[in-house]
Amino acid sequence: MDIREIQNLIKFVAKSGATEVKLEMDDIKITIKTTDGGSSETTTYIQQAPMSQALPQAAAPQPTSPSAPAEVAPAADDNAKYITIKSPIIGTLYRKPSPDKAPFVEVGTTISKGDVVCVIEAMKLFNEIESEISGKIVKVLVDDSSPVEFDQPLFLVDPS
Structure with a gap:
């Protein structure tokens, strides 16, 4: 799900009059809460599920110099x-x-x-x-x- 789809979902929920919507997919959880009374205030929480350990190890960057990790x-x-x-x-x-x-x-x-x-x-x-x-x-x-x-x-x- 990209940012435009999330933004469109927020707009849709705000216009629909729903007070709370939760969406859970394989890699992302979204909760959108709107206030009662027709106010335009919307609170959105987006959590991304942790990736498997194999992916970060495969994409690990190579250190450029031995002194850089010692400083960090x-x-x-x-x-x-x-x-x-x-x-x-x-x-x-x-x-x-x-x-x-x-x-x-x-x-x-x-x-x-x-x-x-x-x-x-x-x-x-x-x-x-x-x-x-x-x-x-x-x-x-x-x-x-x-x-x-x-x-x-x-x-x-x-x-x-």
């Missing part, structure tokens, strides 16, 4: 204890509900499962991005009002 390894070890909240969709990330309000979360904020951490605008729809974990925000990886890609890391969370 310490940073990976530091962040290994944290869980990453990633973008479920492509769009523009906003850390605040409106320009005159405070950000949803800052470094040091304790979050619970289901808390809104940001919104992503896609096709004039503002999608609330909810945390799937509880913990403490240790790093914000994306600036306010910046474009984000699918599966791009947004926040690092310490689950302890």
Whole structure:
């Protein structure tokens, strides 16, 4: 399923009046929730199923120099204890509900499962991005009002 099909599905659900639609296929799960009362607010969650282990091994890139992995390894070890909240969709990330309000979360904020951490605008729809974990925000990886890609890391969370 490509992005255009997903966008068309979101439009269709918003116009149909349905409050929630779940679609599960072999490699992707999509949940679209709309609010009651004719509001145009729609929340979309897209999860991609993990690929089999054989594919990443076959497509593993060859290291260009022996010093490059040594430089990357310490940073990976530091962040290994944290869980990453990633973008479920492509769009523009906003850390605040409106320009005159405070950000949803800052470094040091304790979050619970289901808390809104940001919104992503896609096709004039503002999608609330909810945390799937509880913990403490240790790093914000994306600036306010910046474009984000699918599966791009947004926040690092310490689950302890």
